[in-house]
Amino acid sequence: MTYIAKPKFHHPGLKKNDLGYTHRDYEGKISTLCAGCGHDSITASIIEACYELSIEPHRVAKISGIGCSSKTPDYFLGNSHGFNSVHGRMPSVLTGANLANRDLIYLGVSGDGDSASIGFGQFAHSIRRGVNMTYIVENNGVYGLTKGQFSATADRGSKSKKGVTNTDNAIDLVAIALQLGATFVARSFSGDKTQLVPLIAAAIRHKGASFIDVISPCIAFNNHAGSTKSFDYVREHNDAVNRLDVLVGRDPIAVDYAPGTVQMVEQHDGSKIALRKIDADYDPHDRLGAQTFLARHAAKGQIVTGLLYVDPDAEDLHEHLNTVETPLNTLEADTLCPGSAVLDKINASLR
């Protein structure tokens, strides 16, 4: 794989937002993920949300862990600094970055392996601390880059591409985030831009720990025998010149449905997800109510999506630590160093 530059030219009549930026100004490099990957749809939604919010693109810091999802910050906001850090450790890196400069917008992008397995602890503690961030988990229930092992969000009883049945209980990150005190909790589906874009925009606007779990189908390791787009089918019709796994791209799943209904969405592999849109009278300010609602629907095999909880008056870590308004990374010796006169006094007290 090599680096792919994206051409910069665009139509002169392209629409501009309040700051005069076009959609293209929020784009990044060309994605190297599988064509049709749900993650690319999330990337598109992030671009859309930032464009609509008229955020200065370079005032966002994009931080990720390791995995397919964690590569995506390279594919949006090309004029922002990004940090593809260490597997499962995005939350700590983001926390540190946030402490250094409270004036930037922090976008944490992670996956289900990154956040629910290796980084479960860091996920939990960054939420607990109330770091001002938008924490997005691109959740496909599978380890894509290492070719299809179950992740901790895979449902019990589900089958892997190799036919193995998952016997471990699933972790619902949304339920955990609610329990840990996240002040903005939402779930969405990568194919549902109508729902996702406003959720991301609202999360960015929220001060405090915002968490969005985005169900994002893996087209590579979520297909099944019998499909004409399956691995075996492609191999049989492929004139192989070397040993490669070839995947056929398809359009990202698109879904749009009315509030208050349950919709069954068929994934690429033919499995079904029941999506329940939150009722119009749902109270998103009731943490306990959200937890009950979530549990009740999970028991019925339904995945609740939408904004589940928000505390509009939340405090963030900087408030807990009572830090100065000026970003810490701009402070210099004149304000940080107590100087030699103070040191002389310290010396005197140590005799």
Place this chain on the structure above:
Amino acid sequence: MPDKKPISSVNDFVVRFANVNGSGSASANEMFARAILRHGVPVSPRNIFPSNIQGLPTWYEVRVTEDGHLGARGGVDMMVAMNPQTWDKDVAGIEPGGYLFYDSTKPMPSTKFRDDITVIGVPLTAITNSTYTDPRQRQLFKNIIYLGALSALLDMDPKLIEQLIGEQYKGKEKLLSSNVHALHLGRDWALQNLKCPIGLRVKKSDKVGDRIFIEGNSAAALGAVYGGATVCAWYPITPSSSVAEAFTAHCKKYRHDPETGKAKYAIVQGEDELASIGIVIGASWNGARAFTATSGPGISLMTEFIGLSYFAEIPAVIMNIQRAGPSTGMPTRTQQCDIIACAYASHGDTKHVLLFPEDPAEAFEFAAAAFDLAERIQTTIFLMLDLDIGMNHRLCRPLKWDDAKQYDRGKVMTSEMLDEGRDFGRYLDVDGDGIPYRTYPGTHPTKGSYFTRGTSRDRYARYSEEGSVYADNMQRLMRKFETAQDLVPRPLQANAERPTKYGVIYFGSTSPAMDEAIGLLEARGHQLDRLRIRAFPFHSSVASFLAEHDFVYVVEQNRDGQLRQLIVNENGIDPVRLVPIVHYDGSPITARFIAKAIGDHQDHLKVTPLRKAVS
């Protein structure tokens, strides 16, 4: 009368207190050490404590040393035996002719003593119980009562102790007067019932000068305040926790905005060492000066991030307060055992900068310098302390700061520089020193952004798996490490009076014991040139020193001679010429140990001592 002449010594002896952890003895013992300092006599105290909060044995050793030998000496001239659990071992450890001080309230069988020592019994419990009724008071004041008795036995000036009590309980009159009362209870009993003073005596002197008495961890934390650290993330681990605690205390005093009361720092107690170093890396990536403090097990956990810091070139400062490993090892005992682990931390080809302060003064200085170095070299800087320096009060020169000093923020490309059209390649070596420019996130709307990653990339931070691109980057990193040689503190050399073929290399907390050992060795006729290494990568003077000597002893506090391995590895020299002198039982190395080990080796080489040759 003992059948060995009692030791007679003024201002040169070792007192060891054997206590039970959690009995409140620590402050009385520390006051004893400080009181001797107030006599103008240098002391070197050491806590020898268990990994426990209450109940297990603990010792506090005070070396009284007019000559200023601050290393551990070995041996005990006077044992203050307050712990029945360790009585037999404590009594056995007294030097022949030494003194045993004990609580004589309960009679002890004669078999519990020795014939060759002076036994001094003071009915501490009886005195305490007849004066105090509250159990907690009885326990605490018993410590002050033995301090009073000792002051009489050792001929100390009680006024100096009263002065210390006055400073400690300033504004708490009730505590102040009751402590002074307890002091005199013990002192008066001793004066009335015992022969005072004994052979060990403290006599007023003027050998302390303007030196200060401070723990290395506190000094390092103060160095971080002066060095401009704004973010500290840490996870509690002995013996490093007091670094972060001291940093918190210092910041509360010196880092709040006088008008708004807001903090010009952020301290986070992480959920583990992984989070701590992650926070440090994130903060440093974003342009703040950040550090963590930890010990061996924490280093093991942090290694993946340390590799990222090396490869993605993100500044970080890690203070490693070393303790005896491997694994949990001896958490409350000292060693210099993480040299290799830190020098080459992480998978893949990595090398890291290590600083080796010898005492709290250098810990302060190097801690502050570490932040300049981290930002200049854009990599992890390890401040390699150990428990011996970190958790003991050490007499050292006063801390100094030059007010004209500005922080060296390293090569940072600003918005203005980008607008001037400067070519920005995050991993582009524009100056030939291997150090590229970086930009802080949020610098410029259209220029200077890049994607930081642990994967291979080209000079412009673009992902690449091309072999030549990867190799180009690895070579530049090597070049950068070579540049670091001239930026880090240089070794200090001290030559013997006469030219010699023999040298000795040492570092860190070994310093005071080494200085003292040189005197002992010279007395035996052995001349040695000394080189104190203060940093890795090694300056070229290390190679010169090796070339100038037939044999070089490398003195260190670990089993495997880790610094020696590093020297051999990095200088490609014949290992036979480097003789390991290793001490690794968890106690601080002593001059006696070094002098014996080197002396024996010299004898083995059949060296004719210079003194004999000329006589």
